[in-house]
Amino acid sequence: MLSFKNLSNPSVWRICLSGTFLAASPFTSHYTMSSLEEPLGLEKFASLDSVSRLRRFSTSACRPRYDEMEMGNCLIEGRSCSSSSTCHEDSPRDTYPWRRQINGRSNSRYLQDRLYGTSCKDNGGRDFANKFLRELPRYVKIVEVGPRDGLQNEKNVVPTSVKIELIQRLVASGLPVIEATSFVSPKWVPQLADAKDVMEAIRDVDGVRFPVLTPNLKGFEAAVAAGAKEVAVFASASESFSKSNINCSIEESLARYRAVAEAARKLSIPVRGYVSCVVGCPVEGPVPPSNVARVAKELFDMGCFEISLGDTIGVGTPGTVVPMLQAVMAVVPVDKLAVHFHDTYGQSLPNILVSLQMGISTLDSSVSGLGGCPYAKGASGNVATEDVVYMLRGLGIKTNVDLGKLISAGEFISKTLGRQNGSKTAAALGKKMTADASKI
Numbered sequence: 001m002l003s004f005k006n007l008s009n010p011s012v013w014r015i016c017l018s019g020t021f022l023a024a025s026p027f028t029s030h031y032t033m034s035s036l037e038e039p040l041g042l043e044k045f046a047s048l049d050s051v052s053r054l055r056r057f058s059t060s061a062c063r064p065r066y067d068e069m070e071m072g073n074c075l076i077e078g079r080s081c082s083s084s085s086t087c088h089e090d091s092p093r094d095t096y097p098w099r100r101q102i103n104g105r106s107n108s109r110y111l112q113d114r115l116y117g118t119s120c121k122d123n124g125g126r127d128f129a130n131k132f133l134r135e136l137p138r139y140v141k142i143v144e145v146g147p148r149d150g151l152q153n154e155k156n157v158v159p160t161s162v163k164i165e166l167i168q169r170l171v172a173s174g175l176p177v178i179e180a181t182s183f184v185s186p187k188w189v190p191q192l193a194d195a196k197d198v199m200e201a202i203r204d205v206d207g208v209r210f211p212v213l214t215p216n217l218k219g220f221e222a223a224v225a226a227g228a229k230e231v232a233v234f235a236s237a238s239e240s241f242s243k244s245n246i247n248c249s250i251e252e253s254l255a256r257y258r259a260v261a262e263a264a265r266k267l268s269i270p271v272r273g274y275v276s277c278v279v280g281c282p283v284e285g286p287v288p289p290s291n292v293a294r295v296a297k298e299l300f301d302m303g304c305f306e307i308s309l310g311d312t313i314g315v316g317t318p319g320t321v322v323p324m325l326q327a328v329m330a331v332v333p334v335d336k337l338a339v340h341f342h343d344t345y346g347q348s349l350p351n352i353l354v355s356l357q358m359g360i361s362t363l364d365s366s367v368s369g370l371g372g373c374p375y376a377k378g379a380s381g382n383v384a385t386e387d388v389v390y391m392l393r394g395l396g397i398k399t400n401v402d403l404g405k406l407i408s409a410g411e412f413i414s415k416t417l418g419r420q421n422g423s424k425t426a427a428a429l430g431k432k433m434t435a436d437a438s439k440i
């Protein structure tokens with residue numbers, strides 16, 4: 001890991017490059033160095049230019065400007081994400097936020113600080129920054145799993161009307177795919193016993209896909225009867241988890257899913273496939289990547305249009321996620337893969353970042369970080385959708401999601417369930433949004 005500090009600039013930056021990961025942090029000019037921080041040596045100065053392309057903080061203010069930062073807008077050159085839900089690729093330079101007039105005056109110092117570095121000779125670092133940006137997708141599809149994965153583990157029964165309102169609010173935020181419920185045994189998951197009623201209430205909503213979980217033909221038939229137009233099957237890379245979750249071995253589950261896939265094919269219903277425990281299992285511990293790849297390939301071969309790789313208990317780090325993805329990508333095309341991280345150890349965002357860098361452009365997440373699997377004790381909810389959208393915006397990646405409306409949906413369900421909102425973005429922006437909704 002390298003650590004730089006530019007003391008000759010009006011602002012002080014510290015940039016850490018570690019392998020393929022990059023983070024940039026602003027420090028005020030009055031910032032006092034901690035004894036743990038390595039000062040920026042002049043010999044390292046040249047590298048700063050490379051990451052200056054990734055700067056997104058006002059150097060004149062020595063801290064991020066609220067209107068540019070707080071909604072996770074992208075200030076990366078060539079990837080301008082506006083504060084609305086739209087994103088403009090390769091916008092002309094004049095549209096960059098740092099060229100905006102501030103208080104009626106051109107913020108020339110800010111602009112100068114932004115641009116000074118481009119004259120430096122710094123090919124290595126610039127190559128790194130260019131490569132970093134090139135590797136990222138331009139658009140990411142978010143699969144919202146809150147109403148299903150998020151609510152399946154709630155202790156108290158959530159009224160059907162609340163579930164429906166949550167889904168309606170999520171629809172309003174622009175999410176393209178919302179996993180609505182599960183057609184599983186109500187004895188196993190009582191919380192989703194109202195699957196039929198939920199599905200019937202939303203079946204005619206246009207423009208959004210509402211996949212539902214179906215563990216067998218019985219569930220598939222019930223889902224279709226209730227109006228489902230897309231289903232998901234869920235296998236495990238761990239034998240023990242398969243037994244505890246769906247009461248059968250991996251092979252038995254795959255046989256059931258072949259039957260579901262065959263029935264779905266006849267009705268032209270798309271089937272999504274999950275692999276759970278892709279990094280670790282609550283019973284068996286670490287799960288070998290080859291096991292994950294084998295199950296993913298089986299699901300793909302039986303006709304699943306997309307395979308979502310679930311770190312069910314949230315133990316993965318980039319160090320374990322990368323080899324797992326490598327193994328799966330060797331047998332399933334990367335554009336057919338999605339990732340599904342639970343945030344037990346707070347590793348979801350770095351795991352998502354490496355997944356994006358490896359070419360994955362479909363992410364599962366749960367509004368306000370709701371959730372947890374009833375058969376994976378101690379596992380926390382999924383990564384919060386708000387936090388994912390915020391990060392993607394910061395990277396200039398389009399999602400078409402209105403962050404303000406999404407946060408409102410998260411606030412609604414958190415308040416209704418009487419639980420703390422699990423999204424850090426919502427916590428940071430929630431109050432400000434209520435005060436000034438027009439900025440969203």
Ligand SMILES: CC(C)(COP(=O)([O-])OP(=O)([O-])OC[C@H]1O[C@@H](n2cnc3c(N)ncnc32)[C@H](O)[C@@H]1OP(=O)([O-])[O-])[C@@H](O)C(=O)NCCC(=O)NCCSC(=O)C[C@@](C)(O)CC(=O)[O-]
Pocket residue numbers: 149152182183184185186187188189214215216218219220222234245246247274275276277309310311312313340373374375
């Ligand atoms: C798979 C079964 C059904 C096997 O359950 P079983 O008890 O082995 O099944 P069975 O065939 O012996 O049936 C038992 C009873 O369930 C009924 N039944 C049977 N199937 C259905 C159905 N589809 N819908 C409604 N009822 C059903 C069936 O009719 C029977 O009713 P009874 O005669 O006793 O009155 C059960 O274990 C089950 O429902 N498991 C679901 C568990 C679940 O939903 N877990 C959470 C999913 S989260 C996950 O997997 C991870 C994921 C996807 O989120 C990714 C990640 O986070 O990593």
